[in-house]
Amino acid sequence: MSEGLSQTRCCVVGGGPAGMMLGLLLARAGAAVTVLEKHGDFLRDFRGDTVHPSTLAILDELGLRAGFDALPQHRVEHLDAIVGGRPQPIVDFRGLHPYGYLALVPQWNFLDLLAREGQRHPSFDLRMRHCATDLLREQGRVAGVRVNGPDDAYDLRADLVVACDGRHSTLREAAGLVARDYGAPMDVLWFRLPRKDSDPQDTFGIVDRGHMMVLLNRDDYWQVAYLVPKGSDAALRAQPVQVLRDGVAELAAFLADRKDAIAGWDAVSTLTVKIDRLPRWHLPGLLLLGDAAHAMSPIGGVGINLAIQDAVAAANRLAGPLRAGAPIDETLLAQVQQRREFPVRVVQRVQMLMQRRLISSVLEQRGEPPRVPALLRWLLGFRAVRHVPARLFGYGLRREYVACGPARDA
Template identity: 35%
Template sequence: MSRTVETDVCIIGGGPAGLILGMMLAKAGVRVSVLESQHDFHREYRGEVLQPRFLQLMEELGLRSYIESLPSSKVRSGAFYYKEKRLAEFQFDRFSEEIPYALWVPQPILLGALYEKTRELPSFDLLFQASVTGLLQEEERVCGVRVDTPDGELTVRAKVTVGADGRFSAVRRLGGFEMEYENHSGDLIWFSVPQPADWGEGLRIKLTDGHPMIILPKYPDLLQVGLAVPPGEWRAIKSRGVDAFRRELLGAHPAFQSFAEELHDFKPFVLLQAKTFFVREWARDGCLLIGDAAHCASPIGAVGVSLSAATAAAAADVIYGALQDGDVSAARLGLVQERRSGEMRSVHRIQERGAKVLFASTSFVRSLAPVIISLGGRLNLVSRLQRRILLQPEPLGVHPRFRFDA
């Protein structure tokens, strides 16, 4: 059975960017419909680190204490190692005395908490198992979407349609948006192991004679490990068999021993491509891309969610004003890109520099990596670069209409 609904803003994607945008607009009284293709908020190995810049935004929205009350663990420090030798270290309180940590919040918990804040708002609606199959257009203006649901086809007519549906965005594909650049530096192979009792609240980036790895404490009692491999190498690793890979893990870190000894196949591993890309124009008449749909960040620095949230906040302000003025043109919606593109390009450049070290494909570059990091630590370059991506350079200036304590 086919049916039609009308709304002010239709947001495709119920991840952090989509929910934050929907939450802010609904708080300001805008009618919002969020469409999520999955049947719930479950996410695995995606966007669970909330950097200080995310908590800065939550502070502006009046939601910081609410987010920090969620089940979570704190990451207060980090260190770079070559084998067992510490090359450099950093403390989050050196970046920010007000927010001296990152939070590890499982994404299902975060999304559920954001949803709870919006469910009490009468102008907000969320529909699960809603897959976009097409864009509605009147002449050159996007005016909604066609959606496949378990109950049949749904047509959502909207004044503004927002693609917040991630790096594989259907809205971006259906709308014919073009990439300005795209870089695939390498892949992170994620897996989790039990956390040793004496691990503490720090992350570690470890260089070895094999593959570098990122190790983070994961709520509630695990370590999440990302093994860094050059593009395409994971296929070669699997072709050599699990026994060879088991030997590498056994020699990489004592915390991996039980996991590696019980490893019989490659099912426990999840591959995440370390890509950065930037869409040339984020807006069309009646349509806007935000978050990873517009400016995908690589996993380096674990800032993807935080950056997408900042873009969502900028989009809420622009869309609210556009609706008030009756102007949802590409030029007006494109103000989001004007506000956010400079920082996104800067973060991408920093991530690409880090990727050259982390995903080095030659033994010569790998041999230089410990020297580069050790020198960068002594000269304070590592901390300066981290400060640039982990902290919001200045307040976003959230209007009181979007605040939850106003």
């Protein structure tokens, strides 16, 4: 392996939203960065695809909105629920500035957009089918990663390694960092069902005794999230798939005529839901971001957007020192965690509250159908009240803005 391929200023492990955004921002600022992605492409089903206003604003700052708007997408202006058979508005983005909607975009299209933009910059090195398997250590600090490539294994030395390799992070385990697990009462079954023009136009949730389901409008199909009690997946899969089909038809009668499109259990993926967070996101020479530092519940679809906010905060603090060849002191890495930990903690607390108060009680409920308390129903009749969750999940707390400008020769 030549010297040019075995050393970089910053090695980003994981080509998901956090890794690709960080790689793009660093290269745009003129810092040498290598992004390692273990797969040969980004095309995988059931990755999160909810792009919130906070991310739309960052794309605008980077001049990528036109490219993003050209991607296949469905824009969602409000989120409603059917609770015990009764419609209930919950979240409303309309009227919020500057973006009154969120976008449902296949994540692979979004990542391809970031990759293409990154490759416009000479210091951006994206290596597909290159998997980081371990950390290199030298004089008490992380000095790079061990990599399995498509042709051979090699050591990639780096002044800084950033782990963006997800909730099952290989590098987190290699570093000996252990996240605190806050638990979750449910897992999620993901599958698709055909959509007809006569179907509802909205993205919405359905809540009934013992059952919850979310239908994401993807124009020609429904992306379905069917919630089941934590740990019940194996027992459910031991039954005929007709049990799931009937459960879907019971919650959404308009889908009864196509429930058999769930051909079998092989067509159903399981998302094991968890909420966790590292007490410490860094070691000398190593920083963890996104799900590698804090796994989020799917409630609110915030995972992608918090990961991207992490990446922007990291780039703002690290691009200058990396470009200048300055040492990357651990205090810089600690500043990234200090900046990002508060909004992550708040959102996780809200998710845990919703899990305990709503999801657990619904999944355990028998007898009478659930009802929204009269006071809450009255409050949710006001758009200003429905703006509160829209602002929290859509825009977030302590929003990040791109402060690391492009390199002069970019």
